[in-house]
Amino acid sequence: EDQVTQSPEALRLQEGESSSLNCSYTVSGLRGLFWYRQDPGKGPEFLFTLYSAGEEKEKERLKATLTKKESFLHITAPKPEDSATYLCAVQAAAGGSYIPTFGRGTSLIVHP
């Protein structure tokens, strides 16, 4: 069965303190890995798609990277408005299903 594990479950940072969130996965061939941001009481907001090992995507203070076993979401000099839950979802290439499996997320709080 495909597995997606995100760590840590929760992370508290001071404004400006850079860090990384991890998403490790086991799938029967990776078709795509997605990062989303979810604010309380809202739907997930799409951030990035990564398709192959070595690929990187950036958006403002966020940078996503991908290896064959995990993805990192690097947050550089975070601001309080970056506080949210960050979700990783993995789409397998094999098995006939194209539906991504979501991890439980990392809850990020950035203190001013």
Place this chain on the structure above:
Amino acid sequence: EPEVTQTPSHQVTQMGQEVILRCVPISNHLYFYWYRQILGQKVEFLVSFYNNEISEKSEIFDDQFSVERPDGSNFTLKIRSTKLEDSAMYFCASSETTAYGYTFGSGTRLTVV
């Protein structure tokens, strides 16, 4: 920026009643989805819809659930006889293709009492 719109934002219903959750996906998207998220838990897939038919469904999507695209814009999820455990946030999403990230709506909070 185009949005996925969901109504109502909050619905309270009595156990055993039928509810219909409504969604307007992004107009040029071809794939539509329903997900749910029980408080404090992860986002779970319910069903996907393409070309006017269900393309995939999860084990959660049993006979009490159904989906429809009654016209060119709306996409609905019907829960026939609600149970307490159906209480959750229900998210509609749409996408242009299966390879891209989805655009999610803001959700409907369903509370079954």
